[in-house]
Amino acid sequence: MTKALRYLCCGAKCLGASTKPEKETTSKKVVKGSKSKKRGSVLVQKPADTTFYGPRIFTFRELSTATKQFSAEEVLGRGAFGSVFKGTLKDGSIVAVKQIAHDSNQGEREFLAEVSIISRIRHQNLVQLQGWCHEKGNLLLVYDYMPNGSLDKLLEGNNANAKLAGWDLRHSVLRGVACALSYLHEECQQCVLHRDVKPSNVLLDENFSPHLADFGLARLIHHTTDNVQTTIIAGTRGYLAPELAQVGKASTKSDVFSFGVLALEVATGRKALEKTQSEKQAVSLVDLVWRAHEQHKLLSMADPKLEGAYDPEKMNKLLQMGLFCCHPNPEARPPMNYIRQWFIQEVPLPDLPPVKPRVNYVLTSPSPPKLALPAPEAKLAIAGPEAKLALPAPEATLAIEGPQKSSSTPSKSPSPTDNRSPAPKSPIPRSPTTPSPITSKEHTKSNGASPQPQTTPQTQPTQPSSATNGN
Incomplete structure (x- = not known):
């Protein structure tokens, strides 16, 4: 265990x-002179x-x-x-x-x-x-104990009281199941996902009142959480919402889809999956009703066992409500509270699209930690070492740029007109041939801003021939 x-x-x-x-204590006075050894009161136990x-x-x-x-x-x-x-x-x-x-x-x-x-x-x-x-x-x-069995036996005619399964009884059963699901989704302390709504899990008591049963696959979630991630798809084939196979998230909208299939079964008297003569594989009842809706023959899907003993307008609305709950887009499905109000007060339903919509379900990644890391941080983490290697490159270029310009001339002193050169920061005494301020100023006035004239030969103005030989 x-x-x-x-x-x-x-x-x-x-x-x-x-x-x-529980034991109940009652007081009982002791008669004087009695031989009873009990004090003041005795414990009297009622029958079980x-x-x-x-x-x-x-x-x-x-x-x-x-x-x-x-x-x-x-x-x-x-x-x-x-x-x-x-x-x-x-x-x-x-x-x-x-x-x-x-x-x-x-x-x-x-x-x-x-x-x-x-x-x-x-x-x-x-x-x-x-x-x-x-x-x-x-x-x-x-x-x-439910003496009238399950709803599927009543619809199949295997129940002894199958003849009583008229329009009023079917409408009452669906209303009771809608009230039960609305209670589970919105009125409980925690939201309860049933995840297995089908006719065999709807039991009928002696008054044919419906009771939703079999909570073996149910899950508890918070009301603020609209869905729950599942690793195994739970439920019965034919009643599963189409997004479960792609996304793998059960929600209240998946219970709404199952209820929609249940409503279509009650209205048509057919199973959720049935084989036809023309097709070997099982055909979904939802697809059959959608085709009838597209061809404007929705009433042709009504259960023939009713023998026409129903209101055509109400039957048409019931079939539309079933398709509305089975909408391929989960966001377009109504909540169960709205469906409960539809059965009680007949609130209007939105118009169905003329053709069954096609929806592409987005499959999210199963590893949330990887998705939780922001992309900019990952890029910065990868570009960090490259940025550290790239930062010294401009500094090295600036450090080499000065000597490259001064290597073409015998003097290391920069030109006065070059503002980008960092050479003025170096001390003047490092160059033995640095010209005097007067000589460099006169040279600047005579040659303008051109960086080509050499200043080193003019450190000795009395020997012009040596400057010519240097050039």
Whole structure:
């Protein structure tokens, strides 16, 4: 047993799972002269109260007896993670016991998700968890029993009360599921993503009121976070939003897409994926309804089992609402709160595009640390060493530029007209042949600003012939 299951067992009392009644103290006067040794008051314990408020822990023996040792005759249904059995407790109440398969890789994760999520929420359109059991390597969940089965059996006609599945009942079922999803998305303390909305997870009680069930794939996120990154695409094929396969982010809009497929199934009586005679592969129901919408034959998709006993205008609006929820662009899908208001008050829906839009989904990088580094900092980090090597280059050029100009002449003193030369910063006594200020000034006046005349031969004005020989 993992640490999570141990923590779950320890937190049972916090969820109100304790079945032991608290002792109540009542005062009782002692009659004088009696031989009783009790002082002043006694503890009176009331009979055990079998009622409980919230989920509790069942024993494996208790559930095994309730389901007749998990007999095949008591099986209500089978799923990807296990089977559901009908059980009768000692007090006569009927429950549904879900047994997680031992060979299920994600069975324990589903068990923890169901107990941690559904045990803390209450809604009239959500199935209630009565308790759980984890003994001898068995993971069991106990729910309220729904006598009218699931919605998919009702639509397929396998239910004994399938004839009652008229327009009013279908509209009422969709409204209840919309209220449940709106509660999960916006009214809970934390936003709950169901991630597996489909007809088989919608259970009907004795009054045909819908109850959304199976929270094994549900996830909790903050209301400020619109999506959650997932490494494994969870859900059922045909009900998955198209962006999940590309982006891998589940959000409330992905639940809206699944609800849209559910609404189309209820209106058309068809499955989310079905094979046609002309095409060997399974065709999506969403694509079929979009084609009918493009050809202006939307009412032709209505369920023939209704035999026309429906309002054409309301059926047309229901099909449009289903396509609106299944819009390829997640941002164009309405929130579940808006859909709930549409069922209650019939608020108007935006106009659908005449043709199914095509959307390109952008796949983000799976490594956020690399994307978090700004590009300018990376460029500066790479250009740093090159910048350090390039900085001395202008200084070296300036240092060599002076000698290069003075190497053409015997004197190292710069020309007075060259303002760029750094030679004036050097001390004058370094040049033994530096001309006097008077001589250089007279030479400048006579030759102007030309840098070509040589000043070194004029350091000795009495010997002009030596200057001529130097040139």
